[in-house]
Amino acid sequence: MFNIKQVFIIFIALVVISGCKKSFLDVEPQGNLTEEQALKDPDAAEKMVGGVYNTLYMGGFDPTTFGFLFVLATDVASDDGDKGSTPSDFGSAGEIDNFTFTPSNFIFDNIWRGHYTGIARANRAIDILSKSTFDETVKNRLIGESRFIRALYYFNLVRLFGGVPKLIRVPEPSEGNNEEFQTRATKEAIYQIITEDLQFGVDNLPEKSGSGVGKATKGAAQAYLAKVYLYLKNYQKAYELSKAVMTSNKYSLVRDYNLIFRQNAVGGDGGNNNSESIFEIQTGLNVAKDAVSPLFSNGQGARSKGGWNDVGLGFNTPTSDLVSAYEPNDVRKNATVIFITPTLPANSPGTVLWDGFRIPSQDSVENSRYSYKAYHSILKESVPLDGDKDKRPKNIRTMRYAEVLLINAEAAANAGGDAQTPLNEVRERAGLTPVPATIANIWKERRVELAMEQDRFFDLVRQGRAGTVLRAHGKNFVDGKNELFPIPQNQRDLSGGRLAQNPGYGN
Amino acid sequence: MKRIFTKLSVLTFLCFFFINAASAQDITIHGVVSDGADKTTLPGVSVLVKGTKIGTLTDASGKYAVSAPANATLVFSYIGYDPIEVQVNNRTTINIELASNSQELEQVVVVGYGTQKKKDLTGSVAQVKGEDIARQPVLSATQAIQGKVAGVQIVSSGAPNSLPTVRVRGTGTMLAGANPLYVVDGVINEDIRNINSNDILTMDILKDASATAIYGMRAANGVILITTKKGKAGDMQIEYNATAGFKEAAKLVNMAGANQYAGYLNEANLYYGTGDVLITPTMLQNGANTDWYDAILKRGFQQNHNLSISGGSDKGTYLFSAGYLSDAGIIKTNDFNRLTLRSNNEYNITNWLKFTSMTSFSRSDVRNVNLDAFNIAYRAAPYVASKVDGKYGNTSLSNNISNPLLNLEKENNRELGNRIQSNFALDLKPISWLSFRSSFGIDGDFGKVTTYNYRYLNTGPNNVFLTEGGNQVRPNSALALEDKTTTRWVWDNTVTANKTFGEHSFNLLVGTTAEGFKFRSFKGSRTDVPESPDQWYLGAGSPTNQTNDNTGDKATRNSYISRFNYSYANRYLLTATFRADGTSRFPSQNRWGYFPSVGLGWNVVNESFMANQRIFSALKLRASYGKVGNDLIPTSTYLPLATINKPYFFDGKEYLGISFDNLPDKNIKWETTTEYDLGLDFGFLENKLTGEFNYYNKKTENALVAIRIPAILGDTDSQYTTNAASFSNKGVELALNWASSVGKDWSYSINGNVSYNQNKITGLNGGQALFDANVGGTFVTKSDNNQPIGSFFLLQADGVFQNAAEIAASAQKDAKPGDLRYRDISGDGVINDEDRAFSGSYQPKLTFGLNGNVTYKAFDLNIGTYGTSGGKVYNGKKAERENSKDNLETNVAKNRWTPNNPSNKIPRANLDKLPASTYFLEKGDFFRINNLTLGYSLPKEMMSKYKIQKLRVFVTAQNLATITGYSGFTPEIISDKTLNAGVESKIYPTTRTFAFGVNVGF
Secondary structure (H helix, E strand, O other): OOOHHHHHHHHHHHHHHHHHOHHHHOOOOOOOOEHHHHHHOHHHHHHHHHHHHHHHHOOOOOOOOOOHHHHHHHHHOOOOEEEEOOOOOOHHHHHHHHOOOOOOOHHHHHHHHHHHHHHHHHHHHHHHHHHOOOOHHHHHHHHHHHHHHHHHHHHHHHHHHOOOOOOOOOOOHHHHHOHHHHOOOOHHHHHHHHHHHHHHHHHHOOOHHHOOOOOOOHHHHHHHHHHHHHHOOOHHHHHHHHHHHHHOOOOOOOOOHHHOOOOOOEOOEOOOOOOOEEEEEOOOOOOOOOOOOOOOOHHHOOOEOOOOOOOOOOEEEEOHHHHHHOOOOOHHHHHHEEEOOOOOOOOOOOEEOOOOOEEOOHHHEOOOEEEOOOOOOOOOOOOOOOOOHHHOOOOEEEEEHHHHHHHHHHHHHHHOOOOHHHHHHHHHHOOOOOOOOOHHHHHHHHHHHOOOOOOHHHHHHHOOOHHHHHHHOOOOOOOOOOOOOOOOHHHHHHOOOOOOOOOOOOO | OHHHHHHHHHHHHHHHHHHHHOOOOEEEEEEEEEEOOOOOEOOOOEEEEOOOOOEEEOOOOOEEEEEEEOOOEEEEEOOOEOOEEEEOOOOOEOOEEEOEOOOHHHOEEEOOOOEEEHHHOOOOEEEEEHHHHHOOOOOOHHHHOOOOOOOEEEEOOOOOOOOOEEEEOOOOOOOOOOOOEEEEOOEEEOOOOOOOHHHEEEEEEEOOHHHHHHHHHHOOOOEEEEEEOOOOOEEEEEEEEEEEEEEEEOOOOOEOOHHHHHHHHHHHHHHHOOOOOOOOHHHHHHOOOOOHHHHHEOOEEEEEEEEEEEEEEOOEEEEEEEEEEEEOOOEOOOEEEEEEEEEEEEEEEEOOEEEEEEEEEEEEEEEEOOOHHHHHHHHOOOOOOOEEOOEEOOHHHHHOOOOHHHHHHOEEEEEEEEEEEEEEEEEEEEEOOEEEEEEEEEEEEEEEEEEEEOOEEOOOOOEOEOOOOOOOOEOOOEEEEEEEEEEEEEEEEEEEEEEEEOOEEEEEEEEEEEEEEEEEEEEEEEEOOOOOHHHOOHHHOEEEEEEEEEEEEEEEEEEEEEEEEEEEOOOEEEEEEEEEEEEOOOOHHHOEEEEEEEEEEEEHHHOHHHOOOOOEEEEEEEEEEEEEEEOOOOOOOOOOEOEEEEEEEEOOEEEEEEEOOOOOOOOOOOEEEEEEEEEEEEEEOOOOEEEEEEEEEEEEEEEEEEEEOOHHHOOOOOEEEEEEEEEEEEEEEEEEEEEEEEOOOEEEEEEEEEEEEEEEEEEOOOOOOEEEEEEOOEEEEEEOOOOOOOEEEEEOEEEEOOOHHHHHOOOOOOOOOOOEEEOOOOOOOOOOHHHEEEEEEOOOOEEEEEEEEEEEOOEEEEEEEEEEEOOEEEOHHHHOOOOOOOOOEHHHHHHOEEOOEOOOOOOEOOOOOOOOEHHHEEEOOEEEEEEEEEEEEOOHHHHHOOOOOEEEEEEEEEEEEEEEOOOOOOOOOOOOOOOOOOEOOOOOOOEEEEEEEEEEEO
């Protein structure tokens, strides 16, 4: 048998062994990716950039980026779109239509939240990419893509709210309370992020042909930067950048304006990612149905009054003012607006859309006009297996070559240069004859070319005539106040009141 | 640590030499040890020569032989008996009678990594004996201690295989787990449904920090220690215990019949709706008059058989037990059975080395029922038939809900569990005052969940309904499988030194423990799998829309423990414990937590000034302070983890990205509870009356709470969970026990306990008030500062409007006579969310139990009761009215307001869901006879002919009667969280069981 001493030593050994293994308590999460692992794995870093693109889908009634609520806040605020639907439906959107909104309107909160979710994801991807050690070109391309999308979000925010909190890194949750993040940066500081991010894209992103379809490109960065300079009234830069896009020979106008917003090309013309598309939110069908901007199409679809299976909720209906803005023979009118036929005569075939889908006449339909640009065909285009209306995969065109031409024209008209040629090119495709390239004509052209594409309200504010135009349109627009939307009250409360409100919205 | 051991080892050796030097001139002493009361011989009694390690055990017939110096003193000791010291004085035969120390305060309790006499305790520990648990025909031991222990609230359900909710001294958490820690023979776990009640020797409940702090980071919710039986040295004992009986719903709610239902709805539609006759005479004529609860409930058979064989000698003991239990539940298709096997063995390798192996295996098989069916039965229209000639009534055509009977019959959810739990321990006692123990425990749970959803159609030739159409249809069958494996191991190494110097007694325990935990789940599903259970494999189904998933979890822990007991002259007691807990669950900077406690005791009765009094037979004052933690927080909560499969389309193809969306608190740590306890133990009249009084004050800090953060941080839900909130639980407990006998034939005992607890959120500290308990779209609880956790937050119903004048004077100008009136608390002339007020919580203020036992000759009668008071229950099923044509209770239909019946309680017939208000809130008070058992033991003389030692037959009733004002099925409501407790909706009703049983011993 052992002697006591031996037994005792064994025991001490047991106690010490069970007490002392140092790494014993370091247990990695099981089946979950941590930041540390993402840092080491170039695939994971690239996937994080995929996660940044994914925020372009944020929509529905939830926090949004380019989704349904953003459409309401921009088009419905402008003279292009009415709230639509039934008069009593969705009062928050109605308040935007009438400019009677308050800082508590949840649409602003959800736009704010959606954009900052996107910015935070971009910041985290940029943070991890900058620390990673793989190939410099790939790394810069990935950072460029993330910064491009971040710039888009800040560009939306600065136009909606003015100066907003500046976040270009990943703060700790405990830092969230810091003065730095809880107060608004100046409008100029935000524009500086935007121009720097886009310039980084211009310098590091490949041309259209050198990247996958749907990725941010050099051309896209140039086009957006040109647009941003238009807002900053730096016409020279706007001119140079738009010219660079034009001379890159990567883009051209779709011949038939009707085909720009379709899913499929006809005879090589139009369709998703057509020759005119510079940046486009890519959607698709998957089992989870989460690769779409929910309600983007259906939210703007024709609304039934009963008796037929409707397409949509009927929001953001084109105004009569927009309709009358088109010159006779402008092909864009019927490509932009779905007109509902009057109730009489009886037995009217109603409105037959391009795909053969028939909308009955007015007595069965809630509104008299709907946006054609948001229409997604259930007959000729892909729809989810279970037919979920809200999840129709409509690609959103956020930057088209036609706009680059108009930016170029406007920049040229201001800075001196050939404004006529690009303007003519846009009008010619619309089936119209040339008009002089005056600022007024270019602005008018922007409206009809880009109608219902979430640009009009920002354009009116940029052009300094939002008050005049919108009041004429019957809205309660107050100069010096309504050029910006209010900072969401919810966010101001969370900041402990440190986020200053925009002028005119109380304190 | 090492330094302590070195010192100890020096002491060991010094003592060892002294012992060896002491033996000379020995004589051999023989004798028999027997029980002082019934004179039966006692095997396995320890006979020790005082001051040495020389000793022996009595054999199977109670005999012993030991050699000792002629002038030595022998110490006879045996668990459950008072030890006796006898001087040898040259005698060679010494027969001893031991007196049983049945009195409450002589009790030995299990305190975690050791045992202690109750009279030496400074903490609050309650013990329930196995026989009091096994007596009751309930499925889990936890349920059986309901009403037996002060300060312990047990909420049980009638559902077979359900896990009761346990709250020890109130609720101390909002977002972390709130159930106590279980320790089964040293194996730490959170679920004891695998334990056969018949195998339990004792359950010890550690309540205050002096007792629990030895379990450190996991002790804040209390600790329940379970010790299973072992064999005893002596003849082989064979025991067979069985019960068989049936169970039924203890209480049902009367629902309106078809005519009442039609009358109510038609009146409501006249008043509030279109005015059409909603339920036409034709519908009633062609329809049925279904009592949906009749349709889905049954009387379930329950049986329980247990066989055990045990015995042993001075070389060791053995126990083998097998149990089989089946319980059909009370809802149709419900079914449960469990097989348990146990083998507990002790091997006395030498007189200083012992090996113990305790192993149990349990296999359970349950067919669960979806409790939605129970709720749907409340709503289903009574004029629709449940099932006629194999075809179901189409309830989706009546009020757009599914047929609850069809739901039950067309879904088969089975959960199969195999669980192995073992503890292997080596005990070393090199010298009388020093012992070592190394124990290794494992717990493996291997579960399999099979869910099969049958296909059924509502049109065409395969239509299963009496009428075609509606919304209830399942065109494709579906099979989902899950394999789950949970494994856990724990390795404890402890050293105990126990030494008395004159009036000073010391006991020191130091040790380490290490633990590992792993979980793995593998899931898959497919559709269109054939109906035969033999085909229930994923491979037999269609791969279209198949899913699969695989997840896991892992955690480790490493701790150092110590406990120091000191007593001076049996009068002054000190217990100090300290545990350092290291865990992988928290970030490295928060990995180690330190949990101290100190307890003081004063056995006043042992003071000299008490020597001449005859009133008190026991009197002890206790005071303790300690710190414990709660780490029932999911692992890795502190790490930002990627959300995967975030899609985007590049080149027209799906690309799956990742994102880090949630901002966790990287500093997250355990919740901390600091507890003060004052106690008084007393015994009067030679301990005929004993009792215990406790006051406690628990303060929980660093409790998890959600803090809202600005959206700029990009957190998707704009909040993060951190340690900020604090709560308090204060209370008193009183337990009394009276045991006596009258003459030769009668003996009886009564014990009662009552406890009062006050729970309060003392500070959210920046956290937001948490809303929970969603009933029909409204959150009905709000946990806010200065309120109990899970407080109901409701409009205050204030009678029924009787006339237009009352309406004009109110804040509800649009109301009609017969509508409920709500108090305009904000005074702004409208009734809205601003008028909601705190209205109490489910947490009872008082819990109490009264238990009694009477024996008269061969008869024994046992009664156990339990009650609570001060808690509220929200009648969620009543409030949830989702369809205007949902059924209603008879009481509502009958006693509703009408111009001729101006009720001020029940509003007029209506179609809509009423707003969440105190109209649906009721008192949850109840008092219940938990168990009543009458037994008869057949005379021993008669039995001994057949070599039967004991034969007892008995009848028992569980939940015989409940007194409650609550109108629903049961005020006992199990909830998964503390924030949503006390909403009655989708519950399994409390059951009543009647059973016949037999105990046989050979």
